Amino acid sequence: MPTVPKGIARWAYPYFPWNTDADFHRLVTRPSRKYRLLGRCTLLVRSxxxxxxxxxxxxxxxxxxxxxxxxxxxxxxxxxxxxxxxxxxxxxxxxxxxxxxxxxxxxxxxxxxxxxxxxxxxxxxxxxxxxxxxxxxxxxxxxxxxxxxxxxxxxxxxxxxxxxxxx
CATH class of the missing domain: 2.60.120.10 (Jelly Rolls)
Structure with missing residues (x-):
């Protein structure tokens, strides 16, 4: 199970609901558009x-x-x-x-x-x-x-x- 990557402070993202490494792992392995994190976001382009x-x-x-x-x-x-x-x-x-x-x-x-x-x-x-x-x-x-x-x-x-x- 990954830990919070170096340089990513939990306090810097108060809107992400992770309190433990298990919560963080859940968000990283099952990302949704709601939780844009660590390059796993989906770029939205619309004109x-x-x-x-x-x-x-x-x-x-x-x-x-x-x-x-x-x-x-x-x-x-x-x-x-x-x-x-x-x-x-x-x-x-x-x-x-x-x-x-x-x-x-x-x-x-x-x-x-x-x-x-x-x-x-x-x-x-x-x-x-x-x-x-x-x-x-x-x-x-x-x-x-x-x-x-x-x-x-x-x-x-x-x-x-x-x-x-x-x-």
């Missing part, structure tokens, strides 16, 4: 073109969301390329996910109880979990968004003016 037209190419109500990483990928988070339609106003709230959005093109704004914040390329916003926010874009905007925990993939908003949609 936006792979997602277009699939169940993960979602019309979320005021644009499209291409879910590049989803819960089934077992990474613990989702990555989406989200397009916000010109002239849209979306009342949003994520009760079950932490969201971080990075603007790659276009411009818009996000409004919370703390105020109105302009969003342009190179900026990110991260509302607190469950924090209501209003996302607006006058001319269209593309965001790269991370959700934790991961989205299942096909979730959609039910947008109603003045009512914050959540999933």
């Amino acid at each position: 936006v073109e792979d997602v277009v037209g699939s169940e993960y190419d979602v019309d979320w109500g005021n644009g499209t969301s291409r879910r590049l990483l989803v819960q089934a990928d077992e990474l613990g988070f989702s990555l989406t390329e989200t397009y916000v339609q010109p002239g849209s106003e979306s009342y949003l709230r994520y009760d079950n996910h932490q969201e971080v959005c990075y603007c790659v093109s276009g411009a818009g704004s996000v409004e919370t109880a703390d105020g109105l914040f302009d969003i342009k390329p190179g900026m990110l916003y991260a509302p607190g979990m469950g924090e209501p926010h209003i996302l607006r874009s006058e001319h269209g905007m593309t965001l790269m968004c991370v959700f934790s925990p991961a989205l299942q993939g096909p979730e959609k908003h039910l947008l109603t003016p003045g009512v914050h949609s959540s999933y």
